[in-house]
Amino acid sequence: MLSDSFEQNKDHVKFNAFEHFKTLAKGKKFVLSNHIDVSYGEGWKGMVEVLIEELKGYSMQITRVNDAYGQLEVDFNPITKTHEVSIWRVLHNARKTSRRICVECGDSLNQFKPELGFKSKCRACEKTGKGGTGTWLDKY
Numbered sequence: 001m002l003s004d005s006f007e008q009n010k011d012h013v014k015f016n017a018f019e020h021f022k023t024l025a026k027g028k029k030f031v032l033s034n035h036i037d038v039s040y041g042e043g044w045k046g047m048v049e050v051l052i053e054e055l056k057g058y059s060m061q062i063t064r065v066n067d068a069y070g071q072l073e074v075d076f077n078p079i080t081k082t083h084e085v086s087i088w089r090v091l092h093n094a095r096k097t098s099r100r101i102c103v104e105c106g107d108s109l110n111q112f113k114p115e116l117g118f119k120s121k122c123r124a125c126e127k128t129g130k131g132g133t134g135t136w137l138d139k140y
């Protein structure tokens with residue numbers, strides 16, 4: 001038996017990267033800038049969760065987390081210089097990983113076409129224009 005409250009979940013709620021990131025960042029050593037710019041698609045959710053686990057022990061202020069030309073870019077101000085290199089290394093790996101994951105559906109992107117530059121969406125998502133209609137989101 002379904003209660004009425006399930007009705008509310010019928011419409012797909014659009015993925016909100018800022019809320020997702022803010023929730024994950026709670027209780028971590030790093031802080032978020034008041035003017036932080038957060039934008040990425042639902043397909044990168046899992047990757048961002050792994051990234052936050054890797055960054056949780058570092059003191060810094062994160063100022064930007066977004067999809068820039070098909071890769072995840074994270075900007076930060078180090079609070080202490082001690083771990084700056086380690087943080088850069090973690091972020092570099094996340095950037096590399098993000099190039100291989102569709103920003104919308106999370107499928108792997110198997111090829112990089114130099115003539116197209118970095119692509120953040122898989123073919124299926126490009127075809128359906130996902131990120132707009134939300135049709136394919138129902139699958140996830």
Ligand SMILES: [Zn+2]
Pocket residue numbers: 102103104105106107121122123124125126
């Ligand atoms: Zn896709």
